Amino acid sequence: MIKNLTLLLLGILVSTASLSAQGGVSCNDSEETALCDLDDINGYTFTNPPPGGSVPSESLCDGGAFHNPGWFSFVAGSSEIELAVVPVPGTCDTVSNGNFGVQVALWAGCPDFGGECVAGDANCSDQPINLMATNLVIGDIYNLVIDGCS
16 A cells, blocks of 8 residues: 655754655665764655555554555654654555554664664554654664555
């Protein structure tokens, strides 16, 4: 299931962070293109890749499963961050099992490579999702994943 999303940056405390505005098809690919300013995705519109690509075997934070993840990597410029992921209205189709919308998570490292989920919401939603994370290590790479539900 492909989702069109608009990412909105709500706020970053004392921040300069970086994010790949292209949305990688894998966590590792996205880490290789991490930029230095999280503002690069403020208002960015993103379409998830089609299902069947690079899908981690681990769960998405609090129990969700990966389906068609899109990844954005950034270097933390602050120990705290708040992001809003806003699905574009009318683009989150309901699938045969009744799920629709997106799941969102922030990882330190990558799933399947020793990474750890530091914040996430695996509840499928077609409404804005606010993601807050604290205790980030300034200068470390973090990976935001937006995954379509199916």
